[in-house]
Amino acid sequence: MDILNALVVFLNFVFIPAAAYGAQLALGALGVTLIYGILRFSNFAHGDTMAFGTGVVILLTWGLQSLGISAGPLPTALIALPFGIALTALLVLGTDRAVYKFYRKQKAAPIILVMASVGVMFVMNGLTRILIGVDEYRFDDGARFIMDVRTFREMTGLPEGLALRSTQALTVVVALIVMVALFWFLNRTKSGKAMRAYSDNEDLALLSGIDPERVVRLTWIIAAGLATIAGTLYGLDKSFKAFNYFQILLPIFAAAIVGGLGNPLGAIAGGFLVAFSEVAVTYPWVRVVGYLFPGYEPSGLMQLLGTEYKFAVSFVILIVVLLFRPTGLFRGKSV
Amino acid sequence: MATNRQAASTHSRWRAPILFAVLAVLFVLEGTVRNSMFSGSWNTSLAILNMGLISAITALGVNMQWGYAGLFNVGVVGFLAMGALAPVLISLPPVEGAWEAGGTRLMLALAVGLGTLAMAKLAWTRTRSGILTVAVLIGGFIVYRWLFDPAVTAIEANNPARHGNIGGLGLPVLLSWVVGGVFAAAAAWAIGKVALGLRSDYLAIATLGIGEIIVAVMKNEDWLARGVKNITAIPRPVAQEVELQRNPEFVEFAASWGFPAAEASGIWVKLSYMSLFLVALLVIILLAELALKSPWGRMMRAIRDNETAAEAMGKDVTRRHLQVFILGSAVIGVAGAMMVTLDGLLAPTSYNPLRYTFLIWVMVIVGGSGNNWGAVLGAVTIWFLWIKAEVWGPALIAMLTGPMADGPVKAHLLDSAPHMRFIAMGAVLLLVLRFAPRGLLPEQ
Numbered sequence: 001m002d003i004l005n006a007l008v009v010f011l012n013f014v015f016i017p018a019a020a021y022g023a024q025l026a027l028g029a030l031g032v033t034l035i036y037g038i039l040r041f042s043n044f045a046h047g048d049t050m051a052f053g054t055g056v057v058i059l060l061t062w063g064l065q066s067l068g069i070s071a072g073p074l075p076t077a078l079i080a081l082p083f084g085i086a087l088t089a090l091l092v093l094g095t096d097r098a099v100y101k102f103y104r105k106q107k108a109a110p111i112i113l114v115m116a117s118v119g120v121m122f123v124m125n126g127l128t129r130i131l132i133g134v135d136e137y138r139f140d141d142g143a144r145f146i147m148d149v150r151t152f153r154e155m156t157g158l159p160e161g162l163a164l165r166s167t168q169a170l171t172v173v174v175a176l177i178v179m180v181a182l183f184w185f186l187n188r189t190k191s192g193k194a195m196r197a198y199s200d201n202e203d204l205a206l207l208s209g210i211d212p213e214r215v216v217r218l219t220w221i222i223a224a225g226l227a228t229i230a231g232t233l234y235g236l237d238k239s240f241k242a243f244n245y246f247q248i249l250l251p252i253f254a255a256a257i258v259g260g261l262g263n264p265l266g267a268i269a270g271g272f273l274v275a276f277s278e279v280a281v282t283y284p285w286v287r288v289v290g291y292l293f294p295g296y297e298p299s300g301l302m303q304l305l306g307t308e309y310k311f312a313v314s315f316v317i318l319i320v321v322l323l324f325r326p327t328g329l330f331r332g333k334s335v
Numbered sequence: 336m337a338t339n340r341q342a343a344s345t346h347s348r349w350r351a352p353i354l355f356a357v358l359a360v361l362f363v364l365e366g367t368v369r370n371s372m373f374s375g376s377w378n379t380s381l382a383i384l385n386m387g388l389i390s391a392i393t394a395l396g397v398n399m400q401w402g403y404a405g406l407f408n409v410g411v412v413g414f415l416a417m418g419a420l421a422p423v424l425i426s427l428p429p430v431e432g433a434w435e436a437g438g439t440r441l442m443l444a445l446a447v448g449l450g451t452l453a454m455a456k457l458a459w460t461r462t463r464s465g466i467l468t469v470a471v472l473i474g475g476f477i478v479y480r481w482l483f484d485p486a487v488t489a490i491e492a493n494n495p496a497r498h499g500n501i502g503g504l505g506l507p508v509l510l511s512w513v514v515g516g517v518f519a520a521a522a523a524w525a526i527g528k529v530a531l532g533l534r535s536d537y538l539a540i541a542t543l544g545i546g547e548i549i550v551a552v553m554k555n556e557d558w559l560a561r562g563v564k565n566i567t568a569i570p571r572p573v574a575q576e577v578e579l580q581r582n583p584e585f586v587e588f589a590a591s592w593g594f595p596a597a598e599a600s601g602i603w604v605k606l607s608y609m610s611l612f613l614v615a616l617l618v619i620i621l622l623a624e625l626a627l628k629s630p631w632g633r634m635m636r637a638i639r640d641n642e643t644a645a646e647a648m649g650k651d652v653t654r655r656h657l658q659v660f661i662l663g664s665a666v667i668g669v670a671g672a673m674m675v676t677l678d679g680l681l682a683p684t685s686y687n688p689l690r691y692t693f694l695i696w697v698m699v700i701v702g703g704s705g706n707n708w709g710a711v712l713g714a715v716t717i718w719f720l721w722i723k724a725e726v727w728g729p730a731l732i733a734m735l736t737g738p739m740a741d742g743p744v745k746a747h748l749l750d751s752a753p754h755m756r757f758i759a760m761g762a763v764l765l766l767v768l769r770f771a772p773r774g775l776l777p778e779q
Contacts, residue, residue: 042536044409044543099765111407111535115700116768118409118693122761125689129754246688250547253540300484308555315544319529322541326533 006291008152008160018279019272020168020237023175026271027230028248029255030182030264031223037199037262038219039100041113046227046252048124049092051245053228054235055132057084058139065141073143075167077232084232089224091127095120096220104216121246128242136241140167160291167236178229179268182222186264191218199262247311251278254314258321260328269330278313281305351708351776358716365719371730372723378598381605383722387715388612389674393691394698394714395619395707396666402705402778403627404659405639407539410526410546412691414664416553416683417522418515418671423503423560423681425511426570430502436493437486438501441558444482451475490558500561508570512615512672519668520661522549527660532653538660546688553683566681573607576600608677615673616711619666623707635659636705689757694721697764703774712775717760724756731755 028050035043043049060080070076099116146169149161186192191214198205198215206212231245238244255274259266284301305312321328362380369375393415400406408414451472459468491499522545530541553560560566579585579600589599626632638645638652646652675681694717702713729752739745767774 042540044539099769102769109535111405111539112768114407114536114539115696116765118696119761119764119768122689122693122697122764123758124761126754126757126759126761129757130751133751247547250540250544253543257537257540306555308551309548311544311547311551315541315548318541318544322529322533322537326537 002291005158005160006288008158008162009287012162014279014283016164016168018276020171022272022275023171024230024234025251025255025275026268027175027226028252029267029271031226032252032256033262033264033267034219035223041110044117045121045124047245047249048121049227050231051128051242052124053084053088054231054240055128056087057081057232058137058240060084061139075140075142075236077139077236081232085225085228088228089221092220092224134242136239138239140236171233171237250311251314254318257318257328260330263330266328266330274314274317277317278310281313282307282310354712354775361719378601383719385605385608385612385677387718388616389670390698390718391711391714392616392619392670393667393695394710396663397695397699398710399663400660401699403635404656406656406660408542409539409692410542411667411695412686412688413546413549414519414667415671415691416549416686417519418668419675419681420560421511421515421518421672422508422569422675423566425504425506425514426508427503428505430498432493433490433502437489440482440486444479444486447482448479487558499557501558508572508676512669515672516665516669520665523661523664527657531656550686560681563684569675569679573604576604579603620707697760700764701767701774703776705778706776709774709776728752728755
């Protein structure tokens with residue numbers, strides 16, 4: 001039994017990719033859950049908000065690169081990120097003004113707002129296509145690896161290698177910083193407390209003199225920021241293709257619902273839960289098993305589900321939660 | 336409120352005929368006038384109309400779910416794909432050697448898979464023991480994979496260049512339209528059982544998921560319908576163009592109308608399809624209208640307008656929702672089967688949610704949710720505009736950018752013109768939702 005090598009394979013192919021992916025999903029789900037908590041509808045345009053924000057960041061990155069500005073070992077996209085967030089926030093605030101505000105004033109049924117968000121999704125999808133097109137782009141520059149397979153092998157003398165890409169480490173670090181900042185904002189600042197009060201009980205919040213429009217604006221700005229960061233990290237880690245950002249909507253919704261819609265802490269837990277399940281279920285375990293039980297030679301790849309079906313994993317998690325605990329693991333808004 | 340409805344219904348007596356007439360004029364223009372806006376080809380015009388009629392049936396299904404019951408189905412593409420499998424599995428001729436290779440074992444595997452789910456459900460409801468339920472699921476999964484994997488390998492190894500799929504039953508293709516509806520209904524039952532009765536957004540999110548998964552299954556399960564290698568040569572319910580061109584009687588008939596045989600054969604085939612589609616459409620509309628005007632239809636609308644009141648009157652809201660969700664999905668499944676029959680081809684990569692889910696939604700909202708004729712009008716109109724926007728969009732951009740100096744900005748704008756229609760469709764949806772939420776033909 002070779003626990004060390006099995007552990008290295010596990011870390012390399014399951015733990016590290018899933019942690020990075022989980023951080024991206026968690027940031028996405030935080031945006032969805034905040035919108036749900038304050039505006040009380042599931043925002044189908046969130047995936048395309050991520051795509052738009054990332055598209056802007058990529059364009060700015062190219063601009064910076066052509067000017068010869070870089071962030072040294074870090075990706076240039078990090079410098080472009082704040083500007084990307086600002087532009088995305090402007091767009092999102094514009095859609096709120098032009099679309100959602102009307103239904104909010106009317107106190108329309110949530111499903112009408114969902115449908116309006118589908119319209120917004122269409123428009124944003126078109127904007128992203130015009131902005132950057134439908135092709136696949138890679139825009140990560142700077143140092144590629146913090147640890148690559150060869151150095152690891154030389155350092156440890158193990159036959160199995162371990163690679164840690166800088167984008168993966170960056171994803172986790174940035175996500176952590178963002179999450180800490182967000183929770184500090186929600187729990188410690190006056191505006192954050194106003195947002196939570198509004199989410200808990202709208203009427204009571206209004207009676208206490210909280211300006212609802214200000215709360216809504218803040219929510220959209222934060223959601224746009226989270227979406228742009230999540231999208232950029234996802235694009236840095238994998239690659240940017242507008243359609244993938246539509247597809248990632250399902251795992252993001254699954255993460256938000258697993259954690260309980262409207263519950264930020266739940267969204268983070270949900271993001272990691274969905275990501276780890278997805279990677280664990282679609283990973284061929286044959287090499288890990290081979291190291292753990294040297295005598296045993298399985299005939300197949302020991303893969304529970306083909307990688308093409310990774311969305312089925314988030315779907316099954318979603319279904320199980322809906323069946324047994326519709327309010328989510330962390331008790332979100334009531335059904 | 337009551338007076339408003341009255342007013343709306345009196346002034347809309349001529350509205351539907353006029354709007355349908357305008358639409359007909361558009362198709363005639365497309366068929367006869369040849370300029371920068373229209374192609375002047377009856378073949379193009381009828382091709383758009385045929386696809387428009389299929390979209391109309393899809394829109395009718397969505398309208399049943401949304402217009403009658405207020406259910407938001409975001410997985411239309413998946414239910415269309417379920418229906419699309421039917422012609423492949425029903426009407427294709429059997430593949431030689433496929434059943435012998437692993438057909439029985441495959442059926443057994445699928446039975447074990449479904450049986451496992453049923454057993455797990457039973458274990459949970461009877462004992463409430465999570466461990467037992469999970470044990471049933473794991474045990475069932477192992478048996479399922481043990482049966483399934485070798486069967487699939489054997490079937491896919493059978494003449495993989497031409498087949499590698501399980502093949503069909505060789506039955507008439509029109510029968511597969513009904514079967515397509517049954518397939519979609521089965522998927523709808525499964526998803527509706529889980530997601531209905533909860534908050535309204537959950538159904539939307541769950542259907543989004545099932546849509547993606549059904550399309551993923553279709554792309555990757557080669558034994559089912561050859562996956563991305565596509566199925567071609569699905570049997571046609573109408574004559575072949577080449578046969579018509581070889582028939583001297585038909586050539587003479589075409590000449591008497593002043594058409595060359597090649598063009599006339601295309602038109603003839605499209606007209607035959609159109610008649611089939613019209614019959615299907617009218618049958619579905621008739622059934623839908625009868626249902627809507629029956630006590631059942633009144634109950635559905637009562638539930639939609641006030642769930643709490645309907646529940647207080649003793650109506651089982653969740654059960655009714657499940658019923659109408661299954662019915663609507665079945666209609667979408669029929670449309671899926673019809674679409675594959677028309678194309679003669681099943682190409683899973685073309686099942687794109689923007690085109691097959693959200694565009695259908697634009698059709699329903701624009702047409703007038705709750706009104707079946709509105710759904711038809713909206714579907715054909717939006718489909719016509721969607722196709723023509725491919726031509727009109729770039730022309731419009733070229734005209735607008737005409738005075739601009741040549742440069743990268745102009746080139747980029749010209750390049751991105753085809754994407755304009757997404758923005759246009761989104762804008763149409765938002766504008767109708769906001770300023771005319773009852774659509775072109777309001778519910779009466």
